[in-house]
Amino acid sequence: MYDAGKVILGIVVFLALVTFPLWYNLAGEVSVAAPELEKAEGSQCVQDAEWMRGHHMDLLDDWRDEVVRDGERYFVGPDGQRMEKSLSNTCLSCHVNKDKFCDRCHNYMSVDPYCWDCHVIPKEVM
Amino acid sequence: MGLDRRKFFKVSGLTALGLAGGSVSKVFSGEDSLGTVAPVRPEGPLTAQRWAMVIDLRKCHEQADCNDCVTACHTTHNVPKWENPKDEVKWIWKESFEHAFHDQEHPFQQESLKHLPALVLCNHCDNPPCVRVCPTGATWKREKDGIVMMDWHRCIGCRYCVVACPYGSRSFNWRDPRPKIQKIEPDFPTRSRGVVEKCTFCEERLARGMLPACVEACKYGAMHFGDLEDPHSNVRELLSERYTIRRKPGLGTNPEVYYIV
Numbered sequence: 442m443y444d445a446g447k448v449i450l451g452i453v454v455f456l457a458l459v460t461f462p463l464w465y466n467l468a469g470e471v472s473v474a475a476p477e478l479e480k481a482e483g484s485q486c487v488q489d490a491e492w493m494r495g496h497h498m499d500l501l502d503d504w505r506d507e508v509v510r511d512g513e514r515y516f517v518g519p520d521g522q523r524m525e526k527s528l529s530n531t532c533l534s535c536h537v538n539k540d541k542f543c544d545r546c547h548n549y550m551s552v553d554p555y556c557w558d559c560h561v562i563p564k565e566v567m
Numbered sequence: 568m569g570l571d572r573r574k575f576f577k578v579s580g581l582t583a584l585g586l587a588g589g590s591v592s593k594v595f596s597g598e599d600s601l602g603t604v605a606p607v608r609p610e611g612p613l614t615a616q617r618w619a620m621v622i623d624l625r626k627c628h629e630q631a632d633c634n635d636c637v638t639a640c641h642t643t644h645n646v647p648k649w650e651n652p653k654d655e656v657k658w659i660w661k662e663s664f665e666h667a668f669h670d671q672e673h674p675f676q677q678e679s680l681k682h683l684p685a686l687v688l689c690n691h692c693d694n695p696p697c698v699r700v701c702p703t704g705a706t707w708k709r710e711k712d713g714i715v716m717m718d719w720h721r722c723i724g725c726r727y728c729v730v731a732c733p734y735g736s737r738s739f740n741w742r743d744p745r746p747k748i749q750k751i752e753p754d755f756p757t758r759s760r761g762v763v764e765k766c767t768f769c770e771e772r773l774a775r776g777m778l779p780a781c782v783e784a785c786k787y788g789a790m791h792f793g794d795l796e797d798p799h800s801n802v803r804e805l806l807s808e809r810y811t812i813r814r815k816p817g818l819g820t821n822p823e824v825y826y827i828v
Contacts, residue, residue, distance in 0.1 A: 509716075512770070514774055530754070559719065559756040561757065563753045
């Protein structure tokens with residue numbers, strides 16, 4: 442190989458740069474505390490919290506399609522309670538503070554859902 | 568590494584098979600990510616086989632200054648109010664007779680008819696051209712009651728439907744509508760920029776057992792809403808007793824808003 446020294450040095454420098462964020466975080470022990478989410482006001486969510494943490498976006502997508510496309514607007518919660526499939530009216534009636542619940546975690550996870558471009562945050566309207 | 572090319576292909580092939588098998592078995596087992604949520608009929612929704620509207624333009628004419636239906640509709644559905652007509656968004660509005668019924672107009676029309684303000688809205692056509700052209704299925708005709716629906720989640724703002732609609736019933740949100748909504752109604756979403764909107768025959772109110780907002784707001788009984796398939800419904804009785812016209816019937820869209828003139 443011609444210029445083996447330079448090539449190998451180049452590869453090493455490249456790898457070091459690419460992996461910089463990984464070992465920088467390891468060395469610097471940077472830790473970001475999980476966000477403190479506000480407790481909901483109601484007693485029971487539509488599913489258990491662990492499931493909701495991972496799947497609320499799927500649930501909302503399914504609700505969206507069921508309500509808009511099929512006109513199925515209601516569901517029965519785990520305790521037999523009949524509720525409306527509604528982000529603004531059902532979810533936010535317990536999770537009253539969107540800033541301290543939805544936004545905190547979405548910011549932490551660096552996701553930017555556009556639900557609120559159209560769906561109304563009841564508190565902001567009042 | 569003890570992995571030659573032959574072995575690598577074997578392993579990766581098996582892995583791909585395994586992954587595909589996993590997802591296929593999931594499909595066939597009918598596994599639902601949401602589990603137990605069962606749909607329940609709401610109490611007393613208004614249902615019909617074919618919703619239709621009859622508008623008595625004579626009554627409208629007697630109350631030329633009345634705008635109650637337009638106001639009711641636009642406040643209920645968070646329709647923005649733009650000053651510039653190019654940005655205008657409207658679900659129901661007043662049009663002059665000659666514009667609304669240009670194929671049924673002639674220069675010597677009786678004076679009263681000429682200046683009759685005609686209330687126009689989405690006709691919820693039986694054969695809707697907007698539905699035919701929509702590339703994403705964001706607008707579709709509901710099989711159970713004939714309402715031409717809008718799914719704002721799926722609208723990509725191509726405006727093909729705006730061009731296809733022969734009645735001008737569709738408006739496009741050129742700008743973010745929120746700042747131009749006087750008072751946001753929390754029960755109904757707003758729209759975002761780049762989305763087409765139109766009248767939905769208040770399907771969200773029908774589901775709660777309420778008549779459309781415009782019909783409810785009309786103090787003079789000029790707007791009638793009912794089931795076209797039911798021979799004893801209010802609209803069928805009106806249609807059989809009174810002379811009624813429709814907008815641009817020659818186009819074959821089969822509009823379901825009828826006018827008593």
